[in-house]
Amino acid sequence: MIDIRSLVLVVNCGSSSVKFGVFAGTGREPLLSALAENLGQPESRLVVKEKGEKTEISLDGGSHDVALQKLLGILDQKGWLSSVVAVGHRMVHGGERFTASTLVTDEILREMDALSNLAPLHNPANILGVRTAMAALPNVPHAAVFDTAFHTTMPQAAFTYAVPQDCYRNLGVRRYGFHGTSHRFVAAEAIELLGLDPNDHGLVIAHLGNGASATAVLNGKSVDTSMGFTPLEGLVMGTRSGDIDPGALFHIAREDGLTIDELDTLLNRKSGLLGLSGLSNDCRTLENAEKEGHEGAKLALDVFVHRLARYIGGLATSLDRLDAVIFTGGIGENSATMRQRTIDRLAVLGLKLDAETNGQMFGGRCGVITSKDSKAAAAVIATNEEWMIAHDTLEAVATSTAA
Amino acid sequence: MIDIRSLVLVVNCGSSSVKFGVFAGTGREPLLSALAENLGQPESRLVVKEKGEKTEISLDGGSHDVALQKLLGILDQKGWLSSVVAVGHRMVHGGERFTASTLVTDEILREMDALSNLAPLHNPANILGVRTAMAALPNVPHAAVFDTAFHTTMPQAAFTYAVPQDCYRNLGVRRYGFHGTSHRFVAAEAIELLGLDPNDHGLVIAHLGNGASATAVLNGKSVDTSMGFTPLEGLVMGTRSGDIDPGALFHIAREDGLTIDELDTLLNRKSGLLGLSGLSNDCRTLENAEKEGHEGAKLALDVFVHRLARYIGGLATSLDRLDAVIFTGGIGENSATMRQRTIDRLAVLGLKLDAETNGQMFGGRCGVITSKDSKAAAAVIATNEEWMIAHDTLEAVATSTAA
């Protein structure tokens, strides 16, 4: 048990933004959180949230280091800075090298650098965050928590693409999977909620946010997942296409004369719910528009549900038995409609919705949403990646201190 | 009932090859079949097969028209030519326009031409076959039977990719599905074999040959399928990759400096079982190599099975109830091992193999391969696309004569 005198700072560093969270003890909500945006641009700013109150601070065009210094200044004013005992960093890609969270050393930093070619958009920014924070807080341990680590238990048949295996050996092309910290947290929560045997269970977890992925969890281990070499594969997402016939890409590229970079932008930024609806990447907006008769919104939500149910059925074949389907992420935690439409397509797996309890789960409420006679359960569980990072960080520190 | 005095010639025309079949009456085996290969090259030849005997005839560098004239000469010698009452043509792509087999007219030919941009490798060759045969046999009706037609019943949510819908409206980018003639034939056979209600059943059919696809059939209609805009998407095939993260393609293209055409060749011709094993695209060869300890062969077969089971589970979510999984095509009809490995992964759908009957199904034998207490059945059914084309052709003729 940790009290307010030992705080963990959680850092999630992107190319032009950083998210911070300050966690104390076993408390699952951050004492304080902050989001730095538009970094390196004139309008850069830090929005700090504490006990529901928001304060906005200009960063005067400053970048990541300025944002971190400003945040540390705030912690100092509160008398918290000296209580920060560790910093936990979210890393998108740990490749095959990182199978668990780890304390950062110079050697580890070099290894993380070497993985940057696998995630050129994400890892360099993550690493910048680590280096900046290590410079500012050199006397506390820093830990790296990887989005991919939970999926390193996938069997080879699940992670291998049917391309010449030189692509794997020389270019690292395989399924890695992402959202691992969320799937791991939710899997552990599901065992508690449903009273499952930690060594004998089968789950499919659907993390449905702006990014979306589903994972088959067998006895606590990821055995298959919908995201692939990058977070583009799989489900329909806010602006990402998920699966598409490669032959369709070749056709689009030839007919419209697109380069690889333009195709990349098309699929990562202009597709998904946004591309389908022609309206918005936001599920809630689309649900409202659908009610008012917007056809694009209806199509977007229908395709989202079709693909999601197809994946849940597909991933379940990596289990001996399906105990439960778990919904998490912004859409999974809040949209009773999308859960209902998905479960209505899971009759072959024996799922039967309880419409009443389903309607009650939103805004962080967790529980079972299937009827008593449903062959497998479905449940809503609120994810908490940031707390999981704080937790892993303390565990990595404890392990290294013990050794 | 048709006797030997009314024959149907079935033509399947590729860019450098043509397959012929001559069908009589309700007989499901062709009286005669022939394969013309290497057309337009010095070594072009026609191999004719009748009652198990093969005869090889040089075409002296001739092309499609020479092959057809040679075949018609053989039919003439046998006194069969005047009995040919119709010609049936296999067409790969019928787009959204062709929802059923149809008699060919000039107007229909123009419409088929207009679809060639959707299948630039296949349709022009198919159309060439139609024009050549119409010139040689101008006095009999010609029918076109489309690989895509069976799948035109798919709901919009199943055929829509999550890309900007301009790609659909302007470029025709959607899931079409292929192997439809085989899936349709096998679905009808399955209803007979299993005694199902034609208006109330749910099947997943796995057509596993050099090309491979799986289809969900609800009450006689295709409701979802694994192949997409082109026959590249979906299952692992002989030389085709099936599904892959588009992000992995972008990575390969950038790292190896590949063009779109080179990527296309990589995924269509160098991937699948061949790319995975580094040995062969042929399932039987790989099964033998695996027994002798070849690791690439084992990986190829494992990935094939993993993907296939994942698709069967995924497609089943488009059904209210799964009555049976049907195996067909060269691998599906002959490989007890691959069927067993697949069914072993379908426990969540309630499938239980009967190893003994499974071992007995090969070389055209059809039957149920699951145990009495299996919740859903699995069965082997031999496909017969060519006979189906002959059948459709006679039906199209009968319908037009009646009208």
Ligand SMILES: Nc1ncnc2c1ncn2[C@@H]1O[C@H](COP(=O)(O)OP(=O)(O)O)[C@@H](O)[C@H]1O
């Ligand atoms: N009540 C709601 N009904 C439907 N969708 C919701 C609701 N609340 C949030 N969402 C959706 O959740 C998504 C954002 O999920 P979130 O997990 O916050 O995203 P991120 O992946 O960025 O963390 C958006 O599409 C949003 O519309």
Ligand SMILES: Nc1ncnc2c1ncn2[C@@H]1O[C@H](COP(=O)(O)OP(=O)(O)O)[C@@H](O)[C@H]1O
């Ligand atoms: N006894 C067998 N065991 C395993 N695989 C077999 C067997 N017989 C045929 N096959 C496989 O079937 C595939 C060819 O299937 P087929 O339906 O004839 O192909 P196509 O799609 O070209 O019509 C090959 O991979 C071949 O190895």
